[in-house]
Amino acid sequence: MSNKETCPFCYPKKDPEQQIVFESETCYFLQHNNEQDVLVGAGVIVPKKHRMNTFELTKEEWAETYDLLHKAKEYINDKQSPDGYTLGWNVGEPSNQTIPHSHFHVIPRYNDEPLAGKGLRHWLKQPENKRK
Template sequence: MTTLKPCAFCTLPSSRIIDDGEHGVVIRDGFPISPGHTLVIPKRHVGSFFSLLTSERIDLLNLLDKAKQQLDAEFAPQGYNIGINDGAAAGQTVPHLHIHLIPRYDGDREDPRGGVRWIIPEKADYWSQP
């Protein structure tokens, strides 16, 4: 018999939650790529952003705004990347929607131009192409 592993985001301990709303919670990423890397997660188990109800989208975006304000106060980053890996082909490894709010800092990458375009490196540098 195969035992299914419980969803990591459906079984979050309350100690990980730094903010919450009616439809979502905010946590710090367990494997951060920068100081303050934060996740906004719906309470309902849903895999795709496109499967959210309107009320859930509104609440998650409000939580995203609040998380950004907290990160501004705590870490004072110079920018942000906001990302969703929606589907396995997009790199989603936890099949429960989560929005990454990634603080960016001057000098954290030699040349940050292209931002999320670096997902496919050979297509990222569009500005120096003929």
């Protein structure tokens, strides 16, 4: 999925499991039905234009990402009542960016999760992750 023609975030309406929950002029907030099995309520904010990574976003896309984030939080709070959130972008293969289209993860977190309290930095700070 490395080109624009096959990018799932460029054409979210082609996937019947992909829901466009909200959209602005330049961005979508998406939730995918098949991704809700473990990460209940999770979604991504993506620019409508194909941007390989976050560093390519325009100022307008940044501003609309901010607006959609707050709209998504209100929506998820109403539907799921999470206890917290993990938010983040992955940029490049070493950070596990598997779809080469910028996407901002909005992941609700719950006190009763087996991995509650383990955020983004927890995994990165493990001794086995230290460079030699």
